[in-house]
Amino acid sequence: MSKVQIEHLFKRYENADEDTLKDVNLEINDKEFVSIIGPSGCGKSTLLRCFAGLEKITRGKILIDGERFDTIPPQKRRIAMVFQDYALYPHMTVYNNMAFNLKLSKFSKEEIDNKVKKAAAKLGLSEFLKRKPAQLSGGQRQRVALGRAMVRDPKIFLMDEPLSNLDAKLRVSTRQDIIEMHRQLGTVTIYVTHDQAEAMAMSDKILLMRDGIVQQYGSPDQLYDQPHNLFVARFIGSPSMNILHGTLNPKGDFSVGKTKFDLKGIIAPELLPTSSRKVVLGFRPEKVAQVTFTNQVEETVKHEKDFVFTARKNLSEYMGSHTLVYLKMDDGTNIVVETAKKINDEKSPRSLQIHVHSQDIYFFDEKTGLNLSSI
Numbered sequence: 001m002s003k004v005q006i007e008h009l010f011k012r013y014e015n016a017d018e019d020t021l022k023d024v025n026l027e028i029n030d031k032e033f034v035s036i037i038g039p040s041g042c043g044k045s046t047l048l049r050c051f052a053g054l055e056k057i058t059r060g061k062i063l064i065d066g067e068r069f070d071t072i073p074p075q076k077r078r079i080a081m082v083f084q085d086y087a088l089y090p091h092m093t094v095y096n097n098m099a100f101n102l103k104l105s106k107f108s109k110e111e112i113d114n115k116v117k118k119a120a121a122k123l124g125l126s127e128f129l130k131r132k133p134a135q136l137s138g139g140q141r142q143r144v145a146l147g148r149a150m151v152r153d154p155k156i157f158l159m160d161e162p163l164s165n166l167d168a169k170l171r172v173s174t175r176q177d178i179i180e181m182h183r184q185l186g187t188v189t190i191y192v193t194h195d196q197a198e199a200m201a202m203s204d205k206i207l208l209m210r211d212g213i214v215q216q217y218g219s220p221d222q223l224y225d226q227p228h229n230l231f232v233a234r235f236i237g238s239p240s241m242n243i244l245h246g247t248l249n250p251k252g253d254f255s256v257g258k259t260k261f262d263l264k265g266i267i268a269p270e271l272l273p274t275s276s277r278k279v280v281l282g283f284r285p286e287k288v289a290q291v292t293f294t295n296q297v298e299e300t301v302k303h304e305k306d307f308v309f310t311a312r313k314n315l316s317e318y319m320g321s322h323t324l325v326y327l328k329m330d331d332g333t334n335i336v337v338e339t340a341k342k343i344n345d346e347k348s349p350r351s352l353q354i355h356v357h358s359q360d361i362y363f364f365d366e367k368t369g370l371n372l373s374s375i
């Protein structure tokens with residue numbers, strides 16, 4: 001069992017003017033895989049390093065199964081870390097790299113042999129045990145680093161961008177190795193990445209941070225479907241959520257520049273303001289219900305609760321399974337939509353009508369960025 005709790009954690013580096021981590025609270029259940037994501041400099045590695053004991057926390061607590069963890073010396077924390085640069089010993093064979101910490105911990109030769117061979121078999125490394133790291137590919141080296149972490153039978157795995165030195169194809173296959181390893185071992189894993197798609201694919205839960213402040217902590221579904229604020233909404237998903245800045249009045253008219261949209265029936269009545277208010281309307285490029293050329297009106301099936309608008313096409317990118325269409329609205333707002341249709345950039349008309357179902361529309365307060373549905 002390993003239940004992790006982080007309570008009101010603050011971290012300020014020496015000589016820094018402000019805290020790098022500001023009141024981080026987090027609960028990780030046994031066997032969970034949690035990713036920490038956020039823009040560069042938001043404090044992802046700092047949080048992981050605090051956990052490992054490589055950095056001292058300034059205030060707050062880390063508990064494991066209810067017991068203080070942050071006061072335990074780093075070498076006694078029973079954690080295993082995997083880094084981006086593998087950190088393998090270049091002069092040692094794969095076998096010795098994996099066996100090194102076990103030797104230090106005075107395991108018997110037989111036990112070491114058993115553990116190393118078992119981990120190597122799990123990670124498909126059995127045939128490489130006599131090689132040195134330089135004789136391996138990047139993906140294989142990272143698997144050795146995973147194996148070295150695995151044999152220690154840690155309570156918790158900490159991984160800091162372990163895939164970022166690998167090319168796109170290897171990233172996907174090594175990602176699967178990590179998921180498989182987590183499935184087999186069921187060890188709590190805290191995984192730092194700047195790649196939201198990676199976090200979405202791998203995690204039970206995602207912690208999204210910005211400037212040292214937790215923006216949202218929840219399952220990938222929760223962050224994607226019910227973002228707490230505009231930052232979360234735009235960070236999760238690729239391409240990013242489209243946004244329209246406008247003014248919403250109590251009758252449900254939403255004005256974007258000179259264009260007025262009637263949102264009655266689209267916006268939930270409880271979200272209508274008592275006086276005009278600036279809001280941001282958002283919808284995801286892949287959640288567009290219909291894309292039609294404006295001269296093909298017969299194709300258009302308007303659902304009563306659709307948000308419908310027309311925009312000029314700038315460019316389309318055919319991706320095989322779908323087309324990404326880049327558009328500009330009258331007020332200059334840039335929009336991108338995804339459609340299963342194949343759109344020929346040259347020959348198709350320049351004006352498109354876009355339909356989005358009301359359930360796929362989000363509203364955020366312009367000032368605070370908060371999702372109006374979750375306030």
Ligand SMILES: Nc1ncnc2c1ncn2[C@@H]1O[C@H](COP(=O)(O)OP(=O)(O)OP(=O)(O)O)[C@@H](O)[C@H]1O
Nearest residue numbers: 013014016020039040041042043044045046047194
């Ligand atoms: N030893 C240190 N002393 C002072 N400030 C530091 C130290 N290490 C990191 N910082 C600062 O703390 C902030 C968070 O850094 P951190 O490395 O945790 O961010 P990150 O989210 O992991 O970034 P990246 O995605 O670029 O790796 C940054 O502003 C960084 O400059």
